[in-house]
């Protein structure tokens with residue numbers, strides 16, 4: 001296959017879940033955010049940060065846009081990501097606009113996505129989000145196939161959370177996830193996707209964190225892309241602490257699939273069985 005087609009295909013499959021594709025419609029159920037686009041010179045400057053020869057005029061432009069967004073969102077701390085992904089492999093807590101350059105400049109996730117944008121001629125978006133405290137035991141990844149909720153897994157899947165051993169607790173989480181999915185489906189038309197939530201026991205609805213592609217580019221947490229078919233609903237939590245999931249890896253965060261693949265190249269959409 002021609003290399004460019006490969007990346008075009010890849011982009012075509014991941015782009016529908018980029019934040020710019022759903023934020024406006026789902027604003028009332030997710031974390032307050034402001035966004036702006038970064039143009040070729042700014043994108044190249046961020047990619048060059050690591051080499052120390054970034055175009056400072058271009059960075060100034062981005063910094064001004066960041067300052068605008070920080071003022072709009074207000075607060076002491078912020079979460080800043082691309083529409084595609086965050087710099088969670090490097091740093092997520094941001095206090096001032098310049099911190100974004102530190103966080104983005106040394107994040108493989110950001111550099112890969114900016115490079116992809118350049119290859120497919122896409123102008124990426126940056127989202128500045130209000131900082132919210134998300135307790136690790138309350139974050140869940142929810143799998144939607146053909147418009148139906150088919151799976152929920154704890155997001156931090158290497159840690160045992162004892163409250164999840166209680167079936168009634170898992171039911172409450174599932175109930176909130178289903179309620180949120182009904183809201184998402186009113187506005188978001190993809191049939192297959194994965195959404196991350198922060199379960200809020202004292203509220204009606206969980207908080208929508210973000211949406212990911214339903215494909216092996218997205219970490220399946222306690223599910224397994226090779227084994228699980230997502231036909232019947234299943235809730236997965238770490239039951240037996242003596243059998244940790246994916247013990248060969250020590251990070252407690254979901255992995256980038258590219259790292260898991262081991263060869264730096266994600267599988268093609270076709271290889272993933274990604275629905276057309």
Ligand SMILES: Nc1ncnc2c1ncn2[C@@H]1O[C@H](COP(=O)(O)OP(=O)(O)OP(=O)(O)O)[C@@H](O)[C@H]1O
Pocket residue numbers: 031078079081084085086087088092109129130131132133134139196209210212254
């Ligand atoms: N506004 C926020 N404030 C504080 N922490 C946040 C915020 N948004 C996200 N996080 C934390 O950072 C993690 C990564 O954020 P997000 O899901 O937006 O990025 P991502 O790169 O797409 O990650 P993923 O691999 O989960 O798809 C989240 O799982 C959550 O724990």
Ligand SMILES: [Mg+2]
Pocket residue numbers: 084085210211212
């Ligand atoms: Mg994501």
